[in-house]
Amino acid sequence: MQKFTQSVSVLVSTACLMVALQCVPAHAKEPRIDIGYVENGLQLTGTQWTRDPVTGEFIPNVNSSSTAAADPNQYMADTHCRADGPDTKDPGCDALECPATETNTEAGTPVIWKEAPKAITNPGWTDWIPVTGPTCLYDPQPENVLDNIAARILNDFQQLPINPGTLQAQPFPHTLKGAPTNFYTTASEQDFDVSILGQAVHLTATPANYTYAFGDGTSLGPTPAAGYPIPETEWLNTQTRTSHSYTETGNYQATLTTSFTGTYSVNNGPPLPINGTLNLTTPAQTIQVWKTQRALVADTCQENPNSWGCPGAKPK
Incomplete structure (x- = not known):
């Protein structure tokens, strides 16, 4: 009986490489x-x-x-x-x-x-x-309380429980060396109603720009691009504005820092811009970068579960 061989592609995990990176986005001076x-x-x-x-x-x-x-x-x-x-x-x-x-x-x-x-x-x-x-x-003198609110509004804004969103990656958690990995965020505009100096204050926090830290010593941003998800069929051949290609295998800690700007209004008054920003960093996502190897094997995984490249098989 003639026995056919077949070529299969498998993902082989290599040694993990931990890289620590901190990104400090620029603080733009507000009007x-x-x-x-x-x-x-x-x-x-x-x-x-x-x-x-x-x-x-x-x-x-x-x-x-x-x-x-x-x-x-x-x-x-x-x-x-x-x-x-x-x-x-x-x-x-x-x-x-x-x-x-x-x-x-x-x-x-x-x-x-x-x-x-x-x-x-x-x-x-x-x-x-x-x-x-x-x-x-x-306040008996309304102009005084509004002036006082204006003087402290940035500090109050920076104390808000703003959700920084999450950093998403495609594919995840495994990606391929040399192939584009698509990153994007779920950060969104958020509204808060608080009391400051006895006045009803409405604050709005809006994502303004993003800094992506890919964990391998490279970063992207600040950029206004929040990124977006793409279909699974396009993961390995589509380069987006927020994609990144890793040049070495290993495990990388990727993070995203979002810079929020804000506005506030007192007692339903006109919305005024807050002179400053709030920078929030997402929890790190572990990106496992693998590489592909090809080999000729005599059996399929159904015929021989221990064959090279099959799930659970010992590496050779």
Whole structure:
């Protein structure tokens, strides 16, 4: 009887190589927010920010001459809106109550956020559209508490329990030497509602850029590319923007550091950018890099489970 031989490819694990790597992403200097005051309320002006007319968000100005254009509008927390005051012309002023709370021994002050062009002296203020009704401020001088919040907001932002996401790899946990390994992350935008100095503060943390540390002494980033999963049929022949090819076999500890930027708003006021970032690193993923070997064998694994290259067979 004629016996046929067949060629099989197997993955042979080699000695593990542990490489420690720490990546410290660059901290970009964020634009500055100026906080000033106007009669009867708090005025916010953006020397380096512009309010998006559609979303109401504040975004950094970009100017090729490095001189940022000024926000044409100014904003005010109108303290005329008082439940116990004579001026209740703003809708809802006489309906909103701001009672004392556990963290506020005094009753609060209802305010309505207003906006007007900065270029006009003594402007006619109009309601700031993203907030259509009054909200509460609990400090006797609202401008002081908002200024204090602005001074400490970065520290509070950096204490938030933000989920850094996870680092994913394809294929995983085994990949091949010289073949592309696709990396991507699951980090996402997250919202938090907290109390700071007795005020209701809403914070949003947004992934801005990523630094991939592959564990072999190389890294990618900071980059805005979060990566994405690809079909299994494309794992070994598709190079993505966040792929990496290992040149040696071994075990590598891969990590991802995500830089989060943030915005905050006080008592439903305008969202303001936080001057700083929060950098979070994912737990390490062990990437086992193998190599392929080919050999002619006399038996299939079904015929001889101990044949070379079969699962559980002793290496020769």
